[in-house]
Amino acid sequence: MRMSKRSLGRKVRSNKANCWVEPSFSNLLAGKSPESKGKVGKGPRKKKGETNSSAPRSSSLSVVQEPHQSDHNVPWVDAHAPHSQAELAVHKKKIEEVENWIRTHTDPTTSKGGIIALLTGPSGCGKSATVQVLAEELGFRLQEWTNPSNVSEYRADPEAYRQTFEPASRFNGFLSTSQTGLFQEFLLRANKYNCLQMVGEQGPKDRKLILVEDFPNNFFRQPGSLHDILRRFVKTRRCPLVFIVSENLSGDSHSRLLFPKEIQEELSICNISFNPVAPTTMSKILLRIATLEAAKTGGRLCVPDKDTLDILCSGSSGDVRSAINSLQFSSLAERGLSLPKKEKCLAVLPGKAACKRTQGKKRSKEKGPGEAEQCIGGKDVSLFLFRALGKILHFKSESPRKLSGQHKLPPHLSEHQRHSLLIHPELVVERSHMSAEFFNLYLHQNYLDFFSTVEDVARASEYLSDADFFTGEWASRAVMAEYGSSVATRGLLHCNSAQAPVGFRPLHKPNWLIINKKHRENCQAAQSLFINFCLTPTILQVELLPYLAKLSNPMRNPVDNLTTMTGKIQVETDHLLNLEALTDKDPGTLDLDDEVEGDQAGALSPPREAGAELPASQPQPTTFEALMKEEDLLIEEYDSE
């Protein structure tokens, strides 16, 4: 009964919310027995393994067994939640990192610096499970915040609920406190008060971790209010606080909105980012679960073969939860409906068929590229920008020996003969979640490193020029952008006839946006300052300003700064070569429209104050240096692990 209710509770969230209007002690009181504690603390948020992980390990076996005997409705995700570090799907180093953090920051003797950790990563990569397991192993009590819902609050006191809606009532209006207020109260209480030591509790569990996965909605609108609360929290610094933020790949990451760089530095928040689960780990876990389940059902459920598991792994794109779910579903379908295996794939998307093809030569040879098989519940595959660029730039094509089967081009075109590609460029661009134009910019920034001859570069750059030409007309841009990216990506792939020796090459963010912005700013500044000369912009920039810079009798006014800036080219300091490295975790941030720069512009440097506001005392070179320093800092921040 309890379990089935909980499986429904995924969306309803009533359990927890009911309790929430009570002072937060009730949570702790409820935690006196392992079972009920698990229920209250973890019920509504159904992350993998939350249910049982906090139960003492001695009883864990029975907990696993019990639901199976009662019915089959328990999601395997919950039934097979990890209980120890070994069972976690997360990389050992990552677990260690989190463990270290928890150890150092809870011990009052060693604790210094931040008391807040921020775990980020794609959904289903085991962030919450890691925290659960570690808390369990290190002997921490987890206290989790869940967003309260107003309705249930009133349900606790129907009289008050009715009153608020009665027109004659004095209290015409909601009496509820804002979520922000509640959150603040929660933090305060959780920080201040320990739970009562109950009889029958094994060992002292007075150390606790506060876990926040669910953010009050208001914080997304006003991240500042969260920051204020956190600042106050940090001052008292008693309990470590762990935030978990799921990131998606399309770039609009919450972690950046809620925890901007400044705040992370100010509060010395420790940011630990998780990677998607590796396919090998994933298939191990799936195999283990499948074997366990098969053993339990006594052979009615057979272990799926390796290929099926592989498909499940690849379909989930590093999301353990979704992989286990689809494993359960697929095995159910097989047994219950006894479908032939081929037909089990209900949803076959054309995109998936192609994505199959990209998954290594081994399987695609066995199955043949035409066989479009995809597991149920497979996720949309998406790529980090870094990977997407890598797929185009370090492209893979089929091995030459397979060539014999292909039809050859006629002799006069033989130089254009290429092996067929193992990737699908349009798909790669689509999965990078970037606009085609920005993707092209990224390609343009980085393609030169991957070419070895000038002839190839000449042709490749021509394709890039073509691609830009496609999107030149704004009216047709929306339609043509895809063709543009197709031309650019395929052009680059085709032109790279002699791939430069493969190895790791750093990728960089495109310079064009910042350059373009500076160009426009400088032009505007020049025009507004030199309007007295009544010159057209071109003449002003090309003739007047450079010579004004030459006429070295300085006019000692702000104008002069600009002249030296625009008119003189500092040959020796090539500050442009300070490239911002792009790392694998960097989401593409430039989704905004073309000439309006994306977040990056904001992230880089404050736009130089153009025009008359330029302080006269400030000589230009220092400004340049300051700029450079800022960029250096940024590069460090993007260091990959």
Place this chain on the structure above:
Amino acid sequence: MSLWVDKYRPASLGKLDYHKEQAVQLKNLVQCGDFPHLLVYGPSGAGKKTRIMCLLKELYGAGVDKLRIEHQTIVAPSKKKIEINTIASNYHLEVNPSDAGNQDRVVIQELIKTVAQSQQIQSSTQREFKVVLLTEVDRLTKDAQHALRRTMEKYMGTCRLILCCNSTSKVIGPIRSRCLGVRVPLPSTEEVCSVLSTVCKKEGLSLPSELARQISERSGRNLRKALLMCEACRVQQYPFSVDQAVPETDWEVYLRETANAIVSQQSPARLMEVRARLYELLTHCIPPEIIMKGLVAELLSNCDGQLKTEVTHIAAYYEHRLQLGNKAIYHLEAFTAKFMAIYKKFMEDGLDGLMF
């Protein structure tokens, strides 16, 4: 202090230094009363603007010298606010509509309407029309040019237009046919020299004729540039010496170095360096077209005769692309890469030829 260019700018048609017959003709044009729309065109630095201002002075007297800079905000039908700077006197209004970018049509219509709808107060003592001076007409969008054509007809009674541009090739036929075309050619080298020496004399300096000649040649007969160069020479070294190096602008030097870098090595890594240099030029407000033009000129001087046609061809191709496209760097880089490929092939062929 003001620049020599501005200080010694001729202020009346009679004082112009060259193309004197044209000055006389313009004077007659104004005096005979009826005054058509004018389209003044000619290369940069030939003195178009000077001539126009002289003409206005002839028309309205000293009042046109009292200029004020106005910052106008125009609301487009799409509710978008366009901000544009105008320079105006009581009698005329000067505006560069291409500052408004895509919205230049609205600027043209609204500004001319405002000017044309207000009558002159003392039409007895003054002319009964005002003048609107539009600069860089060749950079107007087609849309704006058509709007201009209609506006021209509509407000002929109260307003005359003087259009100023470098080339008429981008001005649509209907506008050209509605205007009296006045071409202002570049001054000859001798004329530039004489202007330079007059200016220097007024400054109390003695300019050797050789240096004057050198400056005028280096400036490409662009008088504005020549005067700026001359002043820069003065700052650099005085008294002048005959074989003094004429200072060049930094971007020209930088562009030449870039061209040399291209010629000296052709490789993807070098292209990367060139890209950084192109970016640097762009940040210093050098328009992409100018970069392209300068680059081609420098590269051509390094090329063998038979290569020149090919290089010019690809330059024209990518210059066109530059106009049509969105992001200049793609096209500049494509041109550079193409040049590198051609040049490399040519050099290799040349080496092969030497071997056999």
